[in-house]
Amino acid sequence: MIVGDMMLDVYMDGKVERISPEAPVPIVSVTKTFSRLGGAANVAQNLKALGAEPILCSIIGKDEKSNDLTSLMLEHNMNVSGIVKSNERITTTKVRIIGNNAQMLRVDTEDIFDLTETEHDSLITKIREIANTENIDGIILQDYNKGVLTEMLIKEVIYIANEKNIPIGVDPKKKNFLAYQNVTFFKPNLKELKEGVGISSKDNDIEGIIKAVDLLHDKLNCRYIMTTLSERGVLIKDYETNTAHHIPAHLRKIADVSGAGDTVLSVAMLCLVCKQDAYNIAALSNLAGGLVCEEIGAVPINKERLLEESKKSNLQ
Numbered sequence: 380m381i382v383g384d385m386m387l388d389v390y391m392d393g394k395v396e397r398i399s400p401e402a403p404v405p406i407v408s409v410t411k412t413f414s415r416l417g418g419a420a421n422v423a424q425n426l427k428a429l430g431a432e433p434i435l436c437s438i439i440g441k442d443e444k445s446n447d448l449t450s451l452m453l454e455h456n457m458n459v460s461g462i463v464k465s466n467e468r469i470t471t472t473k474v475r476i477i478g479n480n481a482q483m484l485r486v487d488t489e490d491i492f493d494l495t496e497t498e499h500d501s502l503i504t505k506i507r508e509i510a511n512t513e514n515i516d517g518i519i520l521q522d523y524n525k526g527v528l529t530e531m532l533i534k535e536v537i538y539i540a541n542e543k544n545i546p547i548g549v550d551p552k553k554k555n556f557l558a559y560q561n562v563t564f565f566k567p568n569l570k571e572l573k574e575g576v577g578i579s580s581k582d583n584d585i586e587g588i589i590k591a592v593d594l595l596h597d598k599l600n601c602r603y604i605m606t607t608l609s610e611r612g613v614l615i616k617d618y619e620t621n622t623a624h625h626i627p628a629h630l631r632k633i634a635d636v637s638g639a640g641d642t643v644l645s646v647a648m649l650c651l652v653c654k655q656d657a658y659n660i661a662a663l664s665n666l667a668g669g670l671v672c673e674e675i676g677a678v679p680i681n682k683e684r685l686l687e688e689s690k691k692s693n694l695q
Contacts (some may be wrong), residue, residue: 394410434458518547555601569606572588575598576591
């Protein structure tokens, strides 16, 4: 089960051959427009691509873009039973304008206020129903600060997961960073980690990062903390075995980092529910995150390519 902010990613791709006479900005002559699943929906499509059966629980608008989102999910044979449509907000849409293979501009249309009481009640009812009737192996909370993951909803979902002994993984954002207590797996980036525990952004060596991770563990009491370090790879610490691993990044031709964090969390949580150790969780998810950065836009991981690359890296 994935709970969080889902969105529609729209791409307008074309060529830039001149500057506008109206303002010093490039003119993009659009040659193609396409849409992809974004946010928590991208997590779901990554899990689907890897052979899992994701159930996405979220609130979106009752508008044209919401129909585009659910239609895209159905095209990917994904379960839409956990999606709630609301008259109280619009569907988050990100339009990226790409010229000559480079992103020129992004236009966001969204409501980012917290769920209303009515929206909260509708969504938590869906989540409880699915948790009680489906064989859920893991729960992912994917937070983009768009209002779905309120502090109250976070606590209720964690309670449901712990009551049913379901592992729960989190991709946090700053607003409710310390609300995710007693989860299984927590995946901040380095900036979020340091802001979350209130330490200097200058201390970037691995020992310093591990100290920050330990401070965070004291606040959250989770088993795994995996920090993404951009071009330096990932660092994971397993507090049950008290072991830490730093996995360097693989050299890649980076085309677009959109959705890489979604892929990393998807692969990491799938590894976790398949009883992999901390090293394999970090190494495989790090590898997958790098692979999707070679593509334009938020794309799901290619399972065959991930398998091929993992064999090259001597991963089991």
